[in-house]
Amino acid sequence: MRRALAYILFAAGLALAGENTAPAAAWKMSHRLQAGWEQDSNVYEALSGPRSGQDLRLLYELRAGGHRGSRTFRLGYRSGGQFYSGLSRENKLIQEAEAGVELPLTPALRLGWTGYGRIKLFLKRGEDYAFGRGQLYLGLRLPARLLLKVGCSGEGLDYPGARFYDYSAPGLFLQLQRPVGGRFVVSGHASLQRLHYRRSLYQMVSRNEAFPLRDAYQRDRIASGGLRVEASWQGFLGQLGYRYEKSASNAPGYDYGRSVLEASFVQQLAGWYFRGVLTLQKKQYRDNLYPFWPLQLDTEQEESNFLVADLSRPLMERIELILRAAWYRNESPWANLYYRKRLLSFHFELRI
Amino acid sequence: MRLNLRHLQLYRHGLWLRLLLFLLCTGTAGLWGQTGLERSYAELQRQLLALRQENGALMVASDSLALEIQQLKSSEPLSFFARRRLESALRRAQELASRREENLSAQLGLQGEAARLAVRLDDWYAARIDSLLEAAGRMSGSQRQETAAQVEPLRRRKAALQEALNSVAGALPPPGALNIRNTDTPGEIAAKADLLRTREGQVRAQAQLLERRAGQVRQESALRKKMADLVSDLSVFEQRDETAQRVSRSEGSGVTTSTEKSGSSFGPESGVLVERASPADQLLRLDLRTLSAEDTDLLLRELEGQRRVLLQRADSLATRARSFDAEVERLRDQLRLLH
Numbered sequence: 306m307r308r309a310l311a312y313i314l315f316a317a318g319l320a321l322a323g324e325n326t327a328p329a330a331a332w333k334m335s336h337r338l339q340a341g342w343e344q345d346s347n348v349y350e351a352l353s354g355p356r357s358g359q360d361l362r363l364l365y366e367l368r369a370g371g372h373r374g375s376r377t378f379r380l381g382y383r384s385g386g387q388f389y390s391g392l393s394r395e396n397k398l399i400q401e402a403e404a405g406v407e408l409p410l411t412p413a414l415r416l417g418w419t420g421y422g423r424i425k426l427f428l429k430r431g432e433d434y435a436f437g438r439g440q441l442y443l444g445l446r447l448p449a450r451l452l453l454k455v456g457c458s459g460e461g462l463d464y465p466g467a468r469f470y471d472y473s474a475p476g477l478f479l480q481l482q483r484p485v486g487g488r489f490v491v492s493g494h495a496s497l498q499r500l501h502y503r504r505s506l507y508q509m510v511s512r513n514e515a516f517p518l519r520d521a522y523q524r525d526r527i528a529s530g531g532l533r534v535e536a537s538w539q540g541f542l543g544q545l546g547y548r549y550e551k552s553a554s555n556a557p558g559y560d561y562g563r564s565v566l567e568a569s570f571v572q573q574l575a576g577w578y579f580r581g582v583l584t585l586q587k588k589q590y591r592d593n594l595y596p597f598w599p600l601q602l603d604t605e606q607e608e609s610n611f612l613v614a615d616l617s618r619p620l621m622e623r624i625e626l627i628l629r630a631a632w633y634r635n636e637s638p639w640a641n642l643y644y645r646k647r648l649l650s651f652h653f654e655l656r657i
Numbered sequence: 658m659r660l661n662l663r664h665l666q667l668y669r670h671g672l673w674l675r676l677l678l679f680l681l682c683t684g685t686a687g688l689w690g691q692t693g694l695e696r697s698y699a700e701l702q703r704q705l706l707a708l709r710q711e712n713g714a715l716m717v718a719s720d721s722l723a724l725e726i727q728q729l730k731s732s733e734p735l736s737f738f739a740r741r742r743l744e745s746a747l748r749r750a751q752e753l754a755s756r757r758e759e760n761l762s763a764q765l766g767l768q769g770e771a772a773r774l775a776v777r778l779d780d781w782y783a784a785r786i787d788s789l790l791e792a793a794g795r796m797s798g799s800q801r802q803e804t805a806a807q808v809e810p811l812r813r814r815k816a817a818l819q820e821a822l823n824s825v826a827g828a829l830p831p832p833g834a835l836n837i838r839n840t841d842t843p844g845e846i847a848a849k850a851d852l853l854r855t856r857e858g859q860v861r862a863q864a865q866l867l868e869r870r871a872g873q874v875r876q877e878s879a880l881r882k883k884m885a886d887l888v889s890d891l892s893v894f895e896q897r898d899e900t901a902q903r904v905s906r907s908e909g910s911g912v913t914t915s916t917e918k919s920g921s922s923f924g925p926e927s928g929v930l931v932e933r934a935s936p937a938d939q940l941l942r943l944d945l946r947t948l949s950a951e952d953t954d955l956l957l958r959e960l961e962g963q964r965r966v967l968l969q970r971a972d973s974l975a976t977r978a979r980s981f982d983a984e985v986e987r988l989r990d991q992l993r994l995l996h
Contacts, residue, residue: 333954337886366889372955385893399893448791542880571884573876580887613891617883 332371332378339364341627341652348392352637352644360389362650379405379419396428407444415444417456431466440478454480458498471503490535494548500525509557512594525554531565543570558640560591581614590641609643610634617654627652694778701771705764712760716840719753722746723840754842761848765855775818782815837981843988850981857974864967871960878953 341362347355362385369380383401405419422437442456461473476498484490501524505517531548550563569582586609615629631648729735729743786808793804835849 337889339890362894364890364893366886377952383889383893387894401893448787537877537880540876540880542877542884569884569888571880571887573880578883580883582887582891613887615887 332369334367334369336657337364337366337368338655338657339366339627339652341650343387343648343650345646345648347644347646348389348395350635350637350644350646352639352642355644355646356392358389358392358395360387360392360395362387362652375409377405377407379403394427394429398426398428400424400426413446417442417444432464433466434462434464434470436460436462442478450484452482454478454482458496460498469504472500474498474500488536488538492533492535493531494533495530496528498527500527506556509594515557523554523556523559525552525556525559527552533567540573541570542572544568558590558592558594561588562591563588576618578617579614580617581612583612585610588636588641609636620653623656625654625656627654694774694781698771698774698778701767701774705767705771708760708764708767712757712764715753715757715760719750719757719842720840722750722753726750750842754844757842758844758848761845765852779815779818782811782818786811786815835977837984843985843992846981846988847985850978850985853974853978853981857971857978860967860971860974864964864971867960867964867967871957871964874953874957874960878957 339362343360343362344357345360346357348358349356364383364385366384367380367382369378371378381401381403383399385399385401387395387397387399389395401421401423403419403421405417407415407417409415417440419440419442420438422435424433424435426433438458438460440456440458442454445453445455447453456478458476458478459474460476462471464470476496478494478496480492480494482490482492502522504523505519506521506523507515507517509515527550529548529550531546533544533546535542535544537543544567546567548565548567550565552559552561552563554560564587566585567583569580571578571580573579588609611631611633613629613631615627617625617627619625627650629648629650629652633646633648634643635646636642637644726743726746729739729746732739735743789804789808789811793801793808796804835853837846837849841849
């Protein structure tokens, strides 16, 4: 509990510091504080015998952006807490921070860097983890309103309590974007990542038996590419995208192909905002093994299919009411086995 | 039916021929369009020149009549014949004034048409220069030099056109040049007042466009923030899915527009020539989809600032038009007294 208090104080301190030190002309900062109640139909994300529960959700978010000379800066910080009634094993704190800077090299060429970090702390069990990602890129404005972004990335995951899942992953990415007509933006993207796990490489001896090899580690190569279309007109903003991901691993059981269809939208109607996000995935494993190979310990890292829809309306100038419903069909820590859950929630949000 | 290599070659040749034909047609059409535009523009300029010359002659005649009227008035009391001469001179002055009004109105119409044509021609020059530069970028050696050499005359023609556009300032004389001269007849002053009011209307219309644009920018920015908020919520509490990350990245994303050293903080987009366009025009031409969240806020401030400037200009034009109207009334009263 002391740890929770320390993080909450840290978040509050950061908010106050941000408020007091921001030079008004060059920086723009915004704060968002959200408190809400949530009903979860499957708290433990169980494959069978789900246990429902209710929780209190708190979220603080700080966004800052500005210019100094020709450089553009962007900072973000989010701190969230989830506290269950009678199911304290699931109580957790999440901290996220991100930063970005862009520097123009020529009128058409920009050099940029972005960083993102996330810490998830369970208050009653030792499954905490830290995740980080950095990107260095060049952004080039080409004729015909084309924007090209090309760069390299690096990311890593660390579970202090279980080395089995830890990895580091260097990668390359490319993104090409172009506005089409007055309402659409089309973008294509491709990326290549090499995942270096700290887990030993296993060798299969039968369909459901394996033993670890000494001094050999698992290496996965993930290639992905996709296309996305964004449309906006008269109070509507929507995105639709398709992505294909292929994972090739030196370990048996981890080769798969994944098709992902993603859609999101926000529609403004008479003071109400209607928002939605939909993701549909189809994952196909190459090897026909028993599903005992855990891919990630945190099931929320293994998103599969979900639909989130919410309705929000300002109650006062700075306070908003949000009603949200979400349905999930996610892959469990056991590959190829899925659990379901439904979340219903309402929140009050204060914006400063 | 089985396809062999020969079929494939014929098919390819067919494709090439069709492509070549298409390019020839579009190229010829483009060339014809451009020469047609240039011819029409030159014809309008010739007609305008003739009207200006006629207006000059009318002004000379009007000035000499004004002198004669002045001399006759100064020698009052007038004899019978002198009075007849004065009445005749006043009638002729009236005729000259109405002819000059007709001339100015015809000039105004032609200037509007010429300005519209000039904008189209200017766009054509800009597109042609862009495509030549793009083509030159892909070439090398002498080919590149030859292609680049074609750009220079186009640039000169574009600059001349811009100069002409600026001199007529969107089909109207610059408001600063519209002053009342001693020799102006009431009709001429009224025509100038009308010009000022037309200009005021144009400026107010542009201010309205800026206001509408600011509304659109505000709405789209609010939508992006709402989307980013939902994504943040999902990111913190639930799955860090790829959709969420991508939407969040696009919200504050990518390559932002460069900050130019001109009056406005926002420069033209790459490949689009907007030389000498007014700050308001530059702001209206900016594509919101290429801006980051920070630049969108700057854009909103710029739009609001430019709108205020335009409204002040419109108010000042309205004030001047009213003072011209008052002068017309005063002169007409004087003439009535004289008659």
